[in-house]
Amino acid sequence: MPPRKKALPRPLPEGWIVTDAEKRQWRLGKMIGQGGFGLIYLASPGTGKHDEDEAEFVIKVEYKENGPLFSELKFYQRAAKPADIQKWMQVKRLRFLGIPKYCGHGIVEFDELSYRFMVIERLGKDLQHIFEKQGKMFKNQVVLNLGLKMLHVLEYIHENEYIHGDIKAANILLGFKDSNKLYLADYGLSYRYSPNQIHKKYEERPKKGHNGTIEYTSIDAHKGVAPSRRSDLEILGYCMLHWMCGKLPWEQYLNKPELVLEAKTKLMEKLPESVTQISPHGAKCGEIAKILSLVKKLGYDERPNYHMLQKILLDGLKETQKDFNDFLDFSPVSEVEAHGYCLYNQHATTIKSVRRDIRTTQPVEKCLNESKTSLTRSRMVQNKVKEDLDAKWEEAKENENSLEKHKKYKKKNKTEENHFNKITQNLTKELKPRTTQLLTKKKYAEDECNKLTGSDRQYEDEYLIQQANDDQIEFSWRKWCLLLVFLIILIVIVTLY
Known part of the structure; x- marks a missing residue:
């Protein structure tokens, strides 16, 4: 009958050989502890017997149906890869990061029961x-x-x-x-x-x-x-x-x-x-x-x-x-x-001297009074230091907030400036051929205008000459008409007389 899901597993025999998912073999040593749902054994690589006092690995064992060891295993596989930890330490300039080293895992059968195990450093x-x-x-x-x-x-x-x-x-x-x-x-x-x-x-x-x-x-x-x-x-x-x-x-x-x-x-x-x-x-x-x-x-x-x-x-x-x-x-x-x-170094000497006096022949009451006075001064100094630290902390927070706002403002201005420069560059690229085209059209229009201006002057001169000729013809006709009328009037007068 299978065990209950949250029951502690039955102990595995000391010296039992288990094989992990990478086909590496591990020898179980003595059991050194137990958690909420599993057991912990000393372990050594290979099948040979080793000095357990020098064992550098442990094996955590749970029933396969249990969840905590499976969750822990997934954490190590996803988030605690040695290469990732080493890279993080280099970026953060840390000498050490306190996450145990994961070494392997697997499933083992014993006495018709299935166990999940995980190997980590001791x-x-x-x-x-x-x-x-x-x-x-x-x-x-x-x-x-x-x-x-x-x-x-x-x-x-x-x-x-x-x-x-x-x-x-x-x-x-x-x-x-x-x-x-x-x-x-x-x-x-x-x-x-x-x-x-x-x-x-x-x-x-x-x-x-x-x-x-x-x-x-x-x-x-x-x-x-x-x-x-x-x-x-x-x-x-x-x-x-x-x-x-x-x-x-x-x-x-x-x-x-x-x-x-x-x-x-x-x-x-x-x-x-x-x-x-x-x-x-x-x-x-x-x-x-x-x-x-x-x-x-x-x-x-x-x-x-x-x-x-x-x-x-x-x-x-x-x-x-x-x-x-x-x-x-x-x-x-x-x-x-x-x-x-x-x-507080200025009071450390006083406290030590009071303790020394208590151990000597001075009256206990005097030593206690001096000790109380020293402690009172220490508290006053401590409160002063605390107030100073709180003030510095508030000032640091204000400076940090101001710096963050300045950085955001500067970043925003920089972004807008880059956007404006980009738009200007694009407009310059677009306007350059248009300007050249407009200048060409302007020159063509001026040439055409000059041509039209020359033609108008020629037409105007011809018109004036024609007008002069017409005026001269009209004047000659009027002159002959008047002469004819004058002759007719003269003939009539002669006739009458």
């Missing part, structure tokens, strides 16, 4: 294990560095049309042989938010609400909305807040998802004050508040400004005098050392 401890071991609190610079590394991974997978959907400490693992490398693993809940470059529509589905790890899942997920890029960034913000403060405001409501949604909504509505209020004494959560504020303003299908988000964390690291590529120091520290007073 990773080390997960961040959740370290977080709990260190008292559920990380140093300020460690949290900023973790957030920055995860932002680089999210930018890459988002640009490849995928959402991780389940960011948490348990899914962030150290490298097997290099503990300074961090990987975002477990893409079983990965989701294509924009297949064929068409973003999924915003649609609330209450029956599918509250999916994911309830501590960190996004407000959209609580409402049953399909995950988006802003969902991943919101989840990362909650993770960083937990790593920095050691707690979240909704921890006591985890068995009541509606109250968790209400608490998250309240936190996002009252930023940045809501973050600073829940942070422990001295915790520097300004960067987390800024990131969540930017996420809050994002539209459902809007592309985040990854550069601005990364710059916030980089600026925070510079204040701690740490670099993005520095070694991650997970050593246990006190709350004060983790969050801050020692970041």
